[in-house]
Amino acid sequence: MLETKSRIIETATVLFQQKGYKGVGLNELLRECSITKGSLYHHFPNGKEELLIACLHSLNESITSQIEDIFAQHTSALVAVTAMIDMLIAQYEETGAITGFTVSSMVSEMASLSDPVREACAQLYENLQVIYSQKLMAEGFTETAAQTTAVSLSAIIEGGMMLCLAQKSAEPLRIVANMITKMLRD
Incomplete structure (x- = not known):
């Protein structure tokens, strides 16, 4: 029973990431x-939206752990972020997709609903x-500077992933990696 539920969540997560919530029919x-x-x-019991939330929780655990x-x-x-972006670039270049790391499409499609x-x-x-x-504070950033930089990193990386998908190129993530290097070194 738990195996079936896990399989549903795993399969639906991939579908939702590839096609969006509304793009996946029942x-x-x-x-x-x-x-x-x-x-x-x-x-x-509450249908597709409950499944989407289960998929998001699963993604949250997986992405956070990785x-x-x-x-x-x-x-x-800087080295950690660069390694993370390199992993995203490699995945994109290998598969033409970035699955398991972005929820932007689901946010833009469903957040207001x-x-x-x-x-x-x-x-x-x-x-x-x-x-x-936490990593930035360990390097001497103040709490406020670390939190502000963390928000910026999230936005820049997420945007880079979306641009890769839209432009069918890993180049946006390479540009993002260079910008982050400058941002964290200054």
Whole structure:
């Protein structure tokens, strides 16, 4: 039972990231997850939006864990951020997508329509900003400067990922990496 729910969340997460919430129809979701409508509503009684929130929570855990690992492996925020961006570039160049690391499409599509979805997305960004700011404070940034820089890093990296997808090129993330290097060295 838990295996089926996990499989639904995993499959739906990929679909939502690729096509957006509204771009994934119920029939496609059922077909791709190899489940019936009854099975979907058994696991997610409130339907597709409840599934989306479960997907966002799963992404939150996965992304936060991966970013924590990257930041734990590197002594400076600059090296950690560069390693993270290099990983995103490699994934984009290998697959033509950046799955598992961005929720921008879901935020822009659903944030004004659903507070629970908006809150799930906001939690991910907050988690990342805490990771960034803690590393920056360990390097001597004041708490205020670290938090401001962490928000900037989140916005710049997320924007770079979206531009990669829109332009079908990893170049925006390379530019972002150079800008972050300048930002953190100044």
